[in-house]
Amino acid sequence: MKDSRIRGAEIVIKSLVAENSEYIFGYPGGAIMPVYDALYDYADQIKHVLTRHEQGAIHAAQGYARVSGKVGVCMATSGPGATNLITGIADAMIDSTPLVCITGQVASALLGTDAFQETDVVGFSMPGTKWNIQVRRVEDIAPAIAKGFHIARSGRPGPVLIDITKDAQNDLGEFNYVPCLGIRSYRPYPKVKETQVAQAAEVINSAKKPYVLYGQGVVIGKAEEELKAFLDKTGIPAACTLLGSGALSEDHPQYVGKLGMHGNYAPNMLTNQCDVLIAIGMRFDDRVTGDLKRYAKQAKVVHLELDNAEIDKNVKAEVAVLGDCKESLPMLTEKVNQNSHEEWLKEFRTLEEKEKSAVVSLDLLPTKSGLTMGEVIRYINDYKKDDAILVTDVGQHQMIAWRYFKYKTTRTQVTSGGLGTMGFSLPAALGAQLADLNRQVVCVVGDGGIQMTIQELGTIMQTQSPVKVVLLNNNFLGMVRQWQQLFFDKRYSFTELDNPDFIKIAEAYNMKTSKVTEREDLSDSVAEMMIHDGPYFLEVVVEKEDNVFPMIPTGCSVEEVRLS
Amino acid sequence: MNRYTVSLFTENFIGILNRVTLIFTRRGVNIDALTASESKEDGVHRITIEVTTTEEQVIQIVKQTEKIIDVIKSFYYKDDEVVYQEIALYKIPISSLDPGLEKVIRQYNARIISAEKEFVVIEMTGHKEDTKALLEILKDFNILEFARSGRVAVAKPMGTIEQYLNN
Ligand SMILES: Cc1ncc(C[n+]2csc(CCOP(=O)(O)OP(=O)(O)O)c2C)c(N)n1
Ligand SMILES: [Mg+2]
Numbered sequence: 001m002k003d004s005r006i007r008g009a010e011i012v013i014k015s016l017v018a019e020n021s022e023y024i025f026g027y028p029g030g031a032i033m034p035v036y037d038a039l040y041d042y043a044d045q046i047k048h049v050l051t052r053h054e055q056g057a058i059h060a061a062q063g064y065a066r067v068s069g070k071v072g073v074c075m076a077t078s079g080p081g082a083t084n085l086i087t088g089i090a091d092a093m094i095d096s097t098p099l100v101c102i103t104g105q106v107a108s109a110l111l112g113t114d115a116f117q118e119t120d121v122v123g124f125s126m127p128g129t130k131w132n133i134q135v136r137r138v139e140d141i142a143p144a145i146a147k148g149f150h151i152a153r154s155g156r157p158g159p160v161l162i163d164i165t166k167d168a169q170n171d172l173g174e175f176n177y178v179p180c181l182g183i184r185s186y187r188p189y190p191k192v193k194e195t196q197v198a199q200a201a202e203v204i205n206s207a208k209k210p211y212v213l214y215g216q217g218v219v220i221g222k223a224e225e226e227l228k229a230f231l232d233k234t235g236i237p238a239a240c241t242l243l244g245s246g247a248l249s250e251d252h253p254q255y256v257g258k259l260g261m262h263g264n265y266a267p268n269m270l271t272n273q274c275d276v277l278i279a280i281g282m283r284f285d286d287r288v289t290g291d292l293k294r295y296a297k298q299a300k301v302v303h304l305e306l307d308n309a310e311i312d313k314n315v316k317a318e319v320a321v322l323g324d325c326k327e328s329l330p331m332l333t334e335k336v337n338q339n340s341h342e343e344w345l346k347e348f349r350t351l352e353e354k355e356k357s358a359v360v361s362l363d364l365l366p367t368k369s370g371l372t373m374g375e376v377i378r379y380i381n382d383y384k385k386d387d388a389i390l391v392t393d394v395g396q397h398q399m400i401a402w403r404y405f406k407y408k409t410t411r412t413q414v415t416s417g418g419l420g421t422m423g424f425s426l427p428a429a430l431g432a433q434l435a436d437l438n439r440q441v442v443c444v445v446g447d448g449g450i451q452m453t454i455q456e457l458g459t460i461m462q463t464q465s466p467v468k469v470v471l472l473n474n475n476f477l478g479m480v481r482q483w484q485q486l487f488f489d490k491r492y493s494f495t496e497l498d499n500p501d502f503i504k505i506a507e508a509y510n511m512k513t514s515k516v517t518e519r520e521d522l523s524d525s526v527a528e529m530m531i532h533d534g535p536y537f538l539e540v541v542v543e544k545e546d547n548v549f550p551m552i553p554t555g556c557s558v559e560e561v562r563l564s
Numbered sequence: 565m566n567r568y569t570v571s572l573f574t575e576n577f578i579g580i581l582n583r584v585t586l587i588f589t590r591r592g593v594n595i596d597a598l599t600a601s602e603s604k605e606d607g608v609h610r611i612t613i614e615v616t617t618t619e620e621q622v623i624q625i626v627k628q629t630e631k632i633i634d635v636i637k638s639f640y641y642k643d644d645e646v647v648y649q650e651i652a653l654y655k656i657p658i659s660s661l662d663p664g665l666e667k668v669i670r671q672y673n674a675r676i677i678s679a680e681k682e683f684v685v686i687e688m689t690g691h692k693e694d695t696k697a698l699l700e701i702l703k704d705f706n707i708l709e710f711a712r713s714g715r716v717a718v719a720k721p722m723g724t725i726e727q728y729l730n731n
Contacts, residue, residue, distance in 0.1 A: 122579065123582075126579065126582060126583060126586060127583075127586045127590065130633070131633045132579075134578075151633055183633065184575075184636070184729065185574070185575050185633060185634050185635060185636040186633050307631070308627055308630065309624070309627035309628050309630070309631055312623070313624065313627075
């Protein structure tokens, strides 16, 4: 009789195929070689993207996951390959991104012996993963992968790591993939309680100045329509967090702007004026709340949240509605009164005018000679399609791009929010682009951050992903410099950069490039980039010492927003 | 700050204890004592952890532990909401055996559980205060070694893990 068993390595690949994974972002090495060998025969069923660094692989998987809503898959060898994933794991954990990371491990007989390229990656990643496991037997591979996918994508998503010893990859076993449908100790979707919804409706119905804050939970829960229906009926003004951007079109009449340290003036100020604060799928991060002791103390808080540990963590909720907002929002919409809040909305619009004259007009329509980051984004808006995806790195350019990019549809925002990982954007943009080749992907990155993962230009070249890279070059670690200027007496300690010729670098990677130093060239260059149908690298030399405003300095209250 | 007993019901998988304790470590909450054992349910493990902290902190910790995939359910209790015991062992040189020691053993409801050529081992169960009091006295009897377990505890409220598993 023919032996129906196959190697563990092939089981890994067949399991990924069974989960409908489209891409593996990875990097080979000794301990994962059997899997790479098996992959050789599956090129027609699953695509592998060879990045230039494992950090690039995991950020690419994150970009892919954020745009597609599916689980991102990345792969690395043991030891240094596995440890290079750690930053991305932490990033995916704090930003709730579903990932399955597969690492090779030394043979089980060598575990604990300090064998070549042995690291305790399960130990390393334990506090940073939603779940992780080491697999030492071939028969445990498929169940571990099935469980990993289920955990990564359900409930509040997160990264999962599966470490597979080399002997398990080499051993023979039967392949019989059984998707994981449930785990008795894990209840990812608590049932929404009618009583909590009724209480929430009562509080909302009696509010004079209710105010909605929405976060990435709406995107993760695919509850964008449900959010809009709730807002349409209640007439309540709504502001978004960094990762919530795009869940509601900025054209919506009740959209009032962005929250947090560099968000908009009105949404921050009026947080301390509302009487009911309705938080939907957001976690009151300190970058949103500023000083908690002076945050929305006058308001009754209604919190719609899937993760029970987020309720009352930072801000006490008067009414907590535990559960997926996809389920709770329609229940709530049914119970709330039709209403409108024109007067209250006007208060937002009045303050918005103040921000426009004090900040926005100077950013978008500058009269000084130096180029601003804001005007670059203005031109991107002019030439982008509604569903274009903005991927940003971390720093001033991130905040400026976020502030001025016009978010019209969902899953258009990919950035490292909770962790603030410099170097995130270039590989994440690649992953975002591969998730949907028909959408424009614009990667806005700083001169500091791009140098953290600049090697991924190689991956963009090899995949010919039509990513548009916009380097906003201020020759500074700008955000840190801004803090040094404002809070450290302008002592610019190690923040100025002697930069390479970025255009030469991009050209070496066969990219079409352009460099803008004068305002009159900006519009044409952005236009040319946006219509180009391949990868494009645009460097814009911007003013060296511009600052991002408004700003709520650390430890200040949301009312202490500075406009300059 | 108060004393709390955190009681966790978990699957019995490798690394579960590690994951649980990491949640305490991250928040700078010291674990005063810890025990792990099986529970009444087949395959359900229980971990009992004693901490001194604020109620806010212990609520957070309990919620965070519940996020661990292999944790079935976590609870926390104040001292008056649990029935708990600890066990202490005292190793005393044989030369200290005298009527005085016998009196102490009776007084504290302790007992000798092992007698060797050179020493005896006394056992006492009770709360920390009681086993500690005995320790102080036994110092006069040249005590050689002392060890105390973490608390084992059962909750007074009647909800059970069974109900949770079945609903
Ligand atoms: C990996 C990492 N290291 C350090 C930081 C701290 N940091 C935040 S913003 C920033 C400066 C970023 O400079 P650049 O990429 O040039 O962007 P800019 O602020 O100038 O737009 C630094 C160093 C970080 N967020 N991530
Ligand atoms: Mg810079």
